[in-house]
Amino acid sequence: MSDEGYFGQYGGSYIPEILFNSQQQLIESFREAMADASFLAQVKSEMQTYSGRPTPLTYCGNLTEAVGGAQIYIKREDLNHSGAHKMNNVIGQGLLAKRMGKKRVIAETGAGQHGVATALVSARLGLECTIYMGAHDIQRQYPNVFWMKQLGATVVPVTTGSATLKDALDEAIRDWCTHYEDTHYLIGTSCGCEPFPEMVAGFQSVIGEEVKEQAMAQIGRYPDRIYACVGGGSNACGIFLPFLDSEVELVGVEAGGIGDGPGEHAKRFNTDQARFGVAQGYATKFLQDDQGQLQETQSISAGLDYVGVSPILADLEEQGKVRMISARDDEVVDAFKRLMISEGIIAALESSHAVAGGIREAATMQVDESIAINLSGRGDKDIFNIAKALNDVAFGDFIEDYLSEAMKP
Numbered sequence: 001m002s003d004e005g006y007f008g009q010y011g012g013s014y015i016p017e018i019l020f021n022s023q024q025q026l027i028e029s030f031r032e033a034m035a036d037a038s039f040l041a042q043v044k045s046e047m048q049t050y051s052g053r054p055t056p057l058t059y060c061g062n063l064t065e066a067v068g069g070a071q072i073y074i075k076r077e078d079l080n081h082s083g084a085h086k087m088n089n090v091i092g093q094g095l096l097a098k099r100m101g102k103k104r105v106i107a108e109t110g111a112g113q114h115g116v117a118t119a120l121v122s123a124r125l126g127l128e129c130t131i132y133m134g135a136h137d138i139q140r141q142y143p144n145v146f147w148m149k150q151l152g153a154t155v156v157p158v159t160t161g162s163a164t165l166k167d168a169l170d171e172a173i174r175d176w177c178t179h180y181e182d183t184h185y186l187i188g189t190s191c192g193c194e195p196f197p198e199m200v201a202g203f204q205s206v207i208g209e210e211v212k213e214q215a216m217a218q219i220g221r222y223p224d225r226i227y228a229c230v231g232g233g234s235n236a237c238g239i240f241l242p243f244l245d246s247e248v249e250l251v252g253v254e255a256g257g258i259g260d261g262p263g264e265h266a267k268r269f270n271t272d273q274a275r276f277g278v279a280q281g282y283a284t285k286f287l288q289d290d291q292g293q294l295q296e297t298q299s300i301s302a303g304l305d306y307v308g309v310s311p312i313l314a315d316l317e318e319q320g321k322v323r324m325i326s327a328r329d330d331e332v333v334d335a336f337k338r339l340m341i342s343e344g345i346i347a348a349l350e351s352s353h354a355v356a357g358g359i360r361e362a363a364t365m366q367v368d369e370s371i372a373i374n375l376s377g378r379g380d381k382d383i384f385n386i387a388k389a390l391n392d393v394a395f396g397d398f399i400e401d402y403l404s405e406a407m408k409p
């Protein structure tokens with residue numbers, strides 16, 4: 001990373017003047033905390049004793065046989081407390097907020113996984129918690145909204161724009177501008193102004209560090225390729241960055257949505273609809289129209305439905321150190337089913353993008369090669385969307401019966 005949070009031409013800080021002092025305090029506190037062995041030990045201890053790290057690296061023999069190519073391993077971030085990798089970052093930033101003497105945290109959330117992780121850690125650390133969430137995402141991820149509220153968080157529906165993640169992020173920044181003295185903005189992905197991209201990627205790097213050790217113990221060498229889904233980019237940064245100096249090929253899988261037209265996907269790479277831009281406090285590749293207005297995005301998964309991308313990944317892709325591919329909604333549902341049926345693992349729809357990309361390419365590889373797929377989260381939260389995608393009539397009937405019963409006086 002260069003000075004002032006740049007990664008090549010991407011990153012930086014494009015923030016309102018009012019946030020300057022607060023941001024400087026955050027940068028300093030983060031640097032001090034990362035140099036303090038007792039803080040790092042506290043983060044590690046919470047990751048182990050609260051979240052359940054290390055998460056396993058699971059060999060998928062049945063899926064490997066069915067696909068017929070490289071050996072497939074899955075990194076089980078779904079087994080974190082809260083059911084996703086988001087917890088790694090929230091533990092780190094939650095402890096940092098306490099260290100800075102903040103009383104309140106705010107966060108944006110897409111799939112709700114980051115919102116739930118933030119609400120859980122806030123309850124544990126005694127922090128007041130407000131979560132901004134697009135109204136559209138609230139509809140598709142209501143079980144997570146329910147838990148955030150039960151945990152004592154205030155969930156603010158965001159109805160502007162496409163009512164998804166980018167709009168929630170805008171609102172969170174607005175809140176931070178007016179409450180910066182007592183509030184830490186606990187961003188959920190490695191985007192935003194300095195030091196957020198580096199900070200989130202740093203707390204998530206535990207994923208790749210563990211894979212290194214586990215691969216040596218279980219395979220005897222590193223996997224040939226590693227796959228991760230890419231929304232804002234935090235789980236991808238987390239598993240990729242520790243392998244940057246190795247021979248391992250790093251492959252990000254974006255949301256291909258329902259087509260290649262504007263508003264039909266959330267691909268920031270391999271499309272001429274995304275280009276360099278500055279928004280939401282940082283510079284990166286944004287999906288935008290000819291006038292530079294941020295474009296609508298579309299994905300079956302709320303967590304990949306984002307218009308920008310980590311400046312770290314934008315730079316690594318430009319340098320040829322990360323390759324980006326995409327998977328469309330129908331391929332994702334198919335991959336979700338194949339992993340579930342063959343291995344008994346219920347993946348989040350976000351993570352199923354990585355599974356789709358991984359199995360598509362594993363089929364073209366040799367049997368003595370291996371791949372690791374980052375399973376960023378578990379799929380329980382997606383039960384409504386999956387039931388709909390699989391046309392599960394019985395589930396629809398159950399919901400109807402349940403609701404008509406629940407509405408009775």
Ligand SMILES: Cc1ncc(COP(=O)(O)O)c(C=O)c1O
Pocket residue numbers: 084085110111112113114188189190229230231232233234235236302303304348350351376377378
């Ligand atoms: C399970 C899961 N995976 C992946 C993502 C995408 O985020 P990121 O790209 O920051 O890892 C999300 C975001 O909500 C998520 O909930």
